[in-house]
Amino acid sequence: MASAEVVVVTPLSPTKKNRIQVSNTKKPLFFYVNLAKRYIQQHNEVELSALGMAITTVVTIAEILKNNGFACQKTVCTSSIGMKDENKGRMIQKAKIEIVLEKTEKFDSLMSPKSKNKDDSNKNDDNDNIKTTTIRDTLEEKTEDGK
Known part of the structure; x- marks a missing residue:
């Protein structure tokens, strides 16, 4: 029961201003890439998080930002969380990933129109x-x- 309470409380806790919760069905990939660039510009780092099938999308976003020189990887945290299955009403385990990327030294020059x-x-x-x-x-x- 205690783990169920934690799952209920977690979404109600205040979210970080530099966290992006990625879905692989709601927005296109490059929406998240551009949003992550904006968050890096404003906060010097961004936290990308996803559950289940969206994990591959988060990894792809992180790789695009890293390979293009916008960010470098700070931390990667994987876990699993308990959630209620909407169809069956029972608890299921979902994989979760959180990737924190930080601004590179060449970020500003890459983002400037002069580049x-x-x-x-x-x-x-x-x-x-x-x-x-x-x-x-x-x-x-x-x-x-x-x-």
Whole structure:
């Protein structure tokens, strides 16, 4: 009975401001990736947590953030919790994971708009000028021809 009381009390306890409880059915993967980036930016770390089938989604989110240099892994905690099965009304064990990621040194430079490749932006500017020139030339030719 004591474990059932703990399960009931836990969801009512105040949640951390930097915790994301991930579901693999409610939101797309990159919603959580972008939300985690925002939490890291605000709090210097984020706690990702999930139950059952959503654990793979949390691991994927953590790997995306780590592999792209936004975060490094601080802690990983696994456990199982007792929950009531909605269909059968009995207690079942669910796997739970909590991954805490912290901000990397290069996080701010990766998040800044200046981190975009300058060569690419210059190429786009050149392409815009070329297109504009081509359209002008075409219009001038048409007006000279009287069309």
